[in-house]
Amino acid sequence: SDQRKVNEKSKNEQLNEFRTEDHGKKMTTNQGLRVSEDEFSLKAGERGPTLMEDFHFREKMTHFDHERIPERVVHARGYAAHGEFELYESMKEYTRAKFLQEPGSKTPVFVRFSTVAGSKGSGELARDVRGFATKFYTEEGNYDLVGNNMPVFFIQDAIKFPDLVHAVKPEPHNGIPQAASAHDTFWDFVANNQESAHMIMWHMSDRAIPRSFRMMEGFGVHTFRFVNEQGKAYFVKFHWKPTLGVHSTVWDEAQKINGKNPDFHRADLYESIEKGDYPEFELGVQIIDEADEFNFDFDILDPTKIWPEEDVPVKIIGKMTLNRNVDNVFAETEQVAFHPGNVVPGIDFTNDPLLQGRLFSYTDTQLIRLGGPNFHELPINRPVCPFHNNQRDGYGRQTINRGQVSYHNNSLANNTPETSSAEEGGYVHYQEKVDGRKIQARSESFKDHFSQAILFWNSMTDAEKDHIIQAFSFELGKVSNQSVQQQVVNMFANVNLAMAQEVAGNIGVEQPQQASKIANEITKTSPALSQENTRKK
Numbered sequence: 001s002d003q004r005k006v007n008e009k010s011k012n013e014q015l016n017e018f019r020t021e022d023h024g025k026k027m028t029t030n031q032g033l034r035v036s037e038d039e040f041s042l043k044a045g046e047r048g049p050t051l052m053e054d055f056h057f058r059e060k061m062t063h064f065d066h067e068r069i070p071e072r073v074v075h076a077r078g079y080a081a082h083g084e085f086e087l088y089e090s091m092k093e094y095t096r097a098k099f100l101q102e103p104g105s106k107t108p109v110f111v112r113f114s115t116v117a118g119s120k121g122s123g124e125l126a127r128d129v130r131g132f133a134t135k136f137y138t139e140e141g142n143y144d145l146v147g148n149n150m151p152v153f154f155i156q157d158a159i160k161f162p163d164l165v166h167a168v169k170p171e172p173h174n175g176i177p178q179a180a181s182a183h184d185t186f187w188d189f190v191a192n193n194q195e196s197a198h199m200i201m202w203h204m205s206d207r208a209i210p211r212s213f214r215m216m217e218g219f220g221v222h223t224f225r226f227v228n229e230q231g232k233a234y235f236v237k238f239h240w241k242p243t244l245g246v247h248s249t250v251w252d253e254a255q256k257i258n259g260k261n262p263d264f265h266r267a268d269l270y271e272s273i274e275k276g277d278y279p280e281f282e283l284g285v286q287i288i289d290e291a292d293e294f295n296f297d298f299d300i301l302d303p304t305k306i307w308p309e310e311d312v313p314v315k316i317i318g319k320m321t322l323n324r325n326v327d328n329v330f331a332e333t334e335q336v337a338f339h340p341g342n343v344v345p346g347i348d349f350t351n352d353p354l355l356q357g358r359l360f361s362y363t364d365t366q367l368i369r370l371g372g373p374n375f376h377e378l379p380i381n382r383p384v385c386p387f388h389n390n391q392r393d394g395y396g397r398q399t400i401n402r403g404q405v406s407y408h409n410n411s412l413a414n415n416t417p418e419t420s421s422a423e424e425g426g427y428v429h430y431q432e433k434v435d436g437r438k439i440q441a442r443s444e445s446f447k448d449h450f451s452q453a454i455l456f457w458n459s460m461t462d463a464e465k466d467h468i469i470q471a472f473s474f475e476l477g478k479v480s481n482q483s484v485q486q487q488v489v490n491m492f493a494n495v496n497l498a499m500a501q502e503v504a505g506n507i508g509v510e511q512p513q514q515a516s517k518i519a520n521e522i523t524k525t526s527p528a529l530s531q532e533n534t535r536k537k
């Protein structure tokens, strides 16, 4: 626990080594040379041309010319804050992750909230999914929980992610719309990739226009794995629950706010932290024993499905408090690099095909976004524990590795990995038995795209249902291709016929006359979802 105390402060202390105060300081070049003139460049005579020799001019201009880095390919617009996570209850029974062992222990965190589709300068009240990414700086290394404010996703397999994003981003021939899903290609994607049905119901609901980052839930979405000290594994899903409850805007309000103050969400977060009114989120887990893996009528590795909370209750295990704004948005918020593959001993992956693909994508994109393989050295990305290995060199390398040896095995440096025994603290991949043929198909239940979309609709209040119908009508109303509009209302007749008919009436396409058989059966036999995460508080 001494180590723990160190960690409570150490991220802030570590950042302090990199902070610099320019206020009241004499200006120098980057070489430390005192500057005497910063308004007039050096010229050949009073009315002559500027001279190449003016090193201060050249340095200032060159640095400026290189100030921009690529924005994130998705989640470009975001806002972040520091904080801490405090554990309520030991998770020892389920995981050996150190930061989840001792009640009362605290771990520094950095959280970035984002919209998905819009570019870095887009408005924050767009109808969109919100990113909710948390970096835990644990004494065993960084653990990233890179989630969203909705518990499911549009697609089931990572291979479709570039397609999804191409469909939602501005259309390539005219660059319109800048930040909205109300356009032909997005809805054409939806109608032709019907595993999106459940996510689209969330997307058309009030969850997609949150009142504040402080009033959103967060979800890890995927099924992850906990592994305890004895090597026993459990399936786990992660939830963040805001202590202020979940609140949304209504669409008319959202549009006005976006026009008047496109920075509404970041300003709300920044100001509440400045005032000491700290945003808080409780961490919950749903846990399924390995023995129960196949005891559900859906595949628990399907990221378009939730685990109903009546069947698998959410256990609240700790609380995160965001208590400090960043000093510099570029250095921290923009340069932070989250990655669902950053795990600690006791947390592991499953074969969710969406998660598996994400494990490749994040480092790959960060290599270009952050300019090479050394972005782990950026202050915001450094773990609070030491890091040592034989990786060397690369653009912008800051670490000065001493000594003769940068290879393994060796007899000269004695810098070996931990033994593979878990007691020594080294990460040991869970030895899941994998046995099968190489195929591209998934379980049969991955083909059921509508059951949970129907449960979601059935769990809505009348006002929420109205909002969903209005959202569909607004979004589809902006679609110029009538065949796409028709395909979408036909698709959502499988969720609720009356809803689809009303939308069809509102946008002037043919009303679908019947829902598919499966949809009717489920509506008849399934009770409405009573779980909290599909209801407004």
Ligand code: HEM
Binding pocket: 071, 072, 073, 074, 075, 078, 112, 113, 114, 130, 131, 132, 133, 146, 147, 148, 153, 157, 158, 159, 161, 219, 220, 221, 222, 336, 337, 338, 354, 355, 357, 358, 361, 362, 365, 366, 369
């Ligand atoms: C950001 C890929 C699905 C949450 C990103 C980025 C990429 C990416 C390339 C930009 C990262 C950066 O520049 O640092 C993918 C792929 C997915 C996928 C390939 C599916 C195959 C998801 C899902 C979630 C999610 C399911 C939620 C559970 C996020 C968040 C960010 C992000 C929150 C922003 C992180 C930040 O604030 O810096 N994703 N993503 N993504 N993704 Fe995903």
